[in-house]
Amino acid sequence: MSKPLLTILLCSPRGFCAGVVRAIDAVEQALKLYGPPVYVRHEIVHNRFVVDGLKAKGAIFVEELDEIPDTAAPVIFSAHGVPKSVPASAQERNFLAIDATCPLVTKVHREAEIHHRRGREVVLVGHARHPEVVGTMGQLPPGAVTLIETLEDARAFTPRDDQALAFVTQTTLSVDDTREIVDCLRQRFPAIVGPHKEDICYATTNRQEAVKRVAPLVEAMIVVGAPNSSNSQRLREVAEREGCAVSDLVQRAAEIDWTRFGAIASLGITAGASAPEVLVEEIIEAFAERYTVSVQTVSTADESVFFPLPRQLRPDAAA
Structure with missing residues (x-):
């Protein structure tokens, strides 16, 4: 038939995307340079097939650093980014920490920090409990960032001072949903400061x-x-x-x-x-x-973006 x-x-x-390629390459390069095991905090990227493939090569995935024994093996942070407390804890334990956070997520972290230093209340448009959001909120002291998930949240939000307000967004959101939320914030708070360039990644x-x-x-x-x-x-x-x-x-x-x-x-x-x-x-x-x-x-588009590996994993690092 x-x-x-x-x-x-x-x-x-x-x-x-370039950030995912960089993160996976970071784990593979660390395995090549240091041999297994290589510890990875959180799934390096959200894909079971990728994670299982790296496990088979000797990567060990954990959710928190306290699951890792005292070790000289590399400890890699996932592409989603981590709160500041995580590198601090890794340093305390003398881990060889390698940060595979996507550079576009790092850009959002830096924006949030600059706004905070300039005395602005920071609004983060994103989804609660997503590791990227946890990481971004963890760049600043508790209470410094307000999470807005929906248009209803944006309508109900009351800032401490609407003249000292800024927003950043999670990089992986829907462009259309975010536009509605940002438009609402801009309408309600004309003085709100946004990113120079869209936070949602290319x-x-x-x-x-x-x-x-x-x-x-x-x-x-x-x-x-x-x-x-x-x-x-x-x-x-x-x-x-x-x-x-x-x-x-x-x-x-x-x-x-x-x-x-x-x-x-x-x-x-x-x-x-x-x-x-x-x-x-x-x-x-x-x-x-x-x-x-x-x-x-x-x-609909050609992509040629490339992000170099974290510093410790580049060929010239040994020198």
């Missing part, structure tokens, strides 16, 4: 733009990514908002709920910034077993 035809529109850019923006282009053209959308990946969750929401009736977030082909993809003739596929391309290929192959597939790439 002949298989039904399926057109797959592949979003580009998709998958790994990769988040580019991946969302590609989904916006593809979602209206297809009957269903798959976002390859982990449920705890903020940028992957936002991609799924963007697809839904753009009118794609079936929009699913899956980690692997085994997770596809085939009852939701029965009689479709067109499918969009993208991947969150921490999802490797091999998983995209695995999902295309799963559809190719059931459909006669033709794949077209829809590209």
Whole structure:
């Protein structure tokens, strides 16, 4: 029996961003230079496949530093960034600490610190308990940062002094949701100071733009990514908002709920910034077993951003 035809529109850019590449490379380079084990605080990036691959090479993942025995092995901080208390604690224990925080997250940390030094109350637009938000709030003393998650929060917020107010944002949010919240804050507090350049990272923006282009053209959308990946969750929401009736977030082909993809003739596929391309290929192959597939790439931006490895892991570090 002949298989039904399926057109797959592949979003580009998709998958790994420069910050994720740098973080994964940091763990692999540390394993190469120092040998296993290498300890990593929190999942280096939010992707089970990536984390399991690094575990197999000798990386040990922990949630907190107190899980690590006294050791001369490297201790790496994840791409999401950490509160200031974490490097301080690592220093106390004489750990060889390597910070793989994405440089775009570090930029937000610095902005928050500068605002605080200038006497401004800092508002952080983001999601509670996400490691990036925990890390950003942990750059400043308790109570110095107010977290705003929703438009309702922005409407209800009362600053100590509306003339001494600034905002920063989590880097992996939905561009549209954030715009609504920021517009509300600017309307209510015209003197509020924002970032010189958008905090939402280029990769988040580019991946969302590609989904916006593809979602209206297809009957269903798959976002390859982990449920705890903020940028992957936002991609799924963007697809839904753009009118794609079936929009699913899956980690692997085994997770596809085939009852939701029965009689479709067109499918969009993208991947969150921490999802490797091999998983995209695995999902295309799963559809190719059931459909006669033709794949077209829809590209909305070229990415050429590169971040060098943390200082201790560069080839010239030994010198």
